[in-house]
Amino acid sequence: MASSATIQSSVHPTSDPSIYQEYESKWSILPADSANWLQRAKDVAAVLAPDAAAREKANKTPRAQVALLKHSGLLKILGPKEYGGGEQPWSMAYQAIREVAKGDGSIGMLLGYHLLWAFSVSILGSPSQIAKWTKLITSQNLFVGGAVNPRDSDLVITSDPSDKTKIIFNGGKHFTTGAAVSDLIVLEGALSPESFPESGPGGAHIFAYVPTTHPGISFSFNWDAIGLRLTESGSAQISNVSVDWEDALGWDATTKSPLENVLGIPYATLLLPTIQLVFTNFYLGITQAALDAAAGYTRKSTRPWPYLSGGERETVAPAEKATDEFYILSTYGTHHAHLLAATALVDRANEAVSELFAAYNQKKGSRAELTAQQRGEVSELIAAAKIVVTDVGLKVTSDVFEVTGSRATASKVGLDRFWRDLRTHTLHDPVAYKRREVGRYVLLGEIPTPTWYT
Missing domain, CATH: 1.20.140.10 (Butyryl-CoA Dehydrogenase, subunit A, domain 3)
Structure with missing residues (x-):
């Protein structure tokens, strides 16, 4: 899968991934146990902390820091060992997020969002979807971002008129943390009532992974908040992004309906x-x-x-x-x-x-x-x-x-x-x-x- 590093910022300069190249070989072997995973997170924080304030001022798109996370192995801390992951529990992943955030809050946030979106298929997906996406994300050490804000139905899903096995995403998202520097992006959209009247007036929501390099995905690079400035949490536009029904997490590709034994449970x-x-x-x-x-x-x-x-009365x-x-x-x-x-x-x-x-x-x-x-x-x-x-x-x-x-x-x-x-x-x-x-x-x-x- 092509890396999203080919996407260039139209506003902010991009940090250079080569500055952390030495850690690709230094950290080429994954930690063997929880104590070493925690130490790896602390090591990443130690690399980030010395120039965190200066990097924040420079406000460069954090491609280098995402590369550092990849070198560290932390992106696959939750991944199954059979696919080259650490197979650690969420309790360890949470501690890793916390430690990286000590070095740089923005990069800790990016790691946390990645782990959540990479794990989403394990919560929302069918067994076959879990196997497919967990293997891909873990074995290829992919960084996952998200275009997810269910509060607004600003990304609309319609049926592909020429291919009933596909759905099409159109619209945008105001917040897309980490998506602009990702390899995969989680799209979340609401079914159009016109295309899917059976879904009701609110429109059921669907989550799906899509390669970030898809030509229909573009980023505004307009994140300009007072803090967490290196998270690239700005907006994205989604235009005619086609997704197979088979990749709609937790949905039945044949009946075009949610799997009750997957999405219909706590x-x-x-x-x-x-x-x-x-x-x-x-x-x-x-x-x-x-x-x-x-x-x-x-x-x-x-x-x-x-x-x-106390003036003159003070005895200390x-x-x-x-x-x-x-x-x-x-x-x-x-x-x-x-x-x-x-x-x-x-x-x-x-x-x-x-x-x-x-x-x-x-x-x-x-x-x-x-x-x-x-x-x-x-x-x-x-x-x-x-x-x-x-x-x-x-x-x-x-x-x-x-x-x-x-x-x-x-x-x-x-x-x-x-x-x-x-x-x-x-x-x-x-x-x-x-x-x-x-x-x-x-x-x-x-x-x-x-x-x-x-």
Whole structure:
């Protein structure tokens, strides 16, 4: 399959993949166990961190960083060993996302979205589709992006008038994280009521993988948010992209209808809590990196305040070093404690998701046995984790300036990018609705009705 590296940005310059060429051979052997996979993610973060702030300012399309992820093997951490993957649980994949986000929030986000879209077929697909796409994505080390925003039916699917075995996607998507630098893109569209009146007024949705180099796919390269600037999350236009019915995930190519034993079960809705936990883990990685970066700056550069508030009545001399300042020590201690608690909650959610996928999967033939209650309880645990990490993260990434000083606001220091990255994505879906959702679960015992954001 042709690489999407042939697609050139019309707005931003592109980073050069050759700058990371040495890691193709250095990391040519996949890690053997969980501890080494975690170390590989930390190694990637160590490569990314030193120039993360400078790269963000340069704002180049991150083809080099995607190449680095490919060299690392992290793109196939979840893939079956029979196809050359790591066959690690989601709990390890989540930790890898978090670690990479410590080095660069944008690249951690790209890794997280890729893993979700690459795994989507295992949630939404039929057994034959799972075998086909999992093998292709894993064995060829493909990077997967997405043109998915089900909130808007802005990508319409019609029947191919000349070939009833195909459907055609037309329209656009406002957000397409990672798609412009991908090898495969997940298209999500709604069936046209005119072409498919039986689908109802809302139009059923279909997900399908398509090569990013398809001539009908073009990107605007117009991502210009305050944070996560290297995710290429701008818009895309889709024109007459033809897809075989056989590749409509979870649909019967003969009857042109959803497979009830695939899409009509609670398991198929796991896509949403799974990606919500992707978000939560890279939020956590960004927050941890912010506190670490601030601490390093405080040790090296922050000056103690030379005055005390009590005047002549004061019996204690000003601190000689910033690391002796009471309020600085108190702030770091508080944030560290809160991050430890947040991490424990996120890790608990990570394990819960892994346990679900281990117990209910296509290999065991038990996907249909997952109950709505089980799905709902895990979803509420993830919602709680997202609430806590969002609150702690926004507080920490803002407070780092209180403990570093005015000189730390210099552009070259780059402490502001942590807050900007976190603030940008925590608006993805209102956390207020997560609070209400968890509240109904606590007070009324209600699990949430699955939606595109729950």
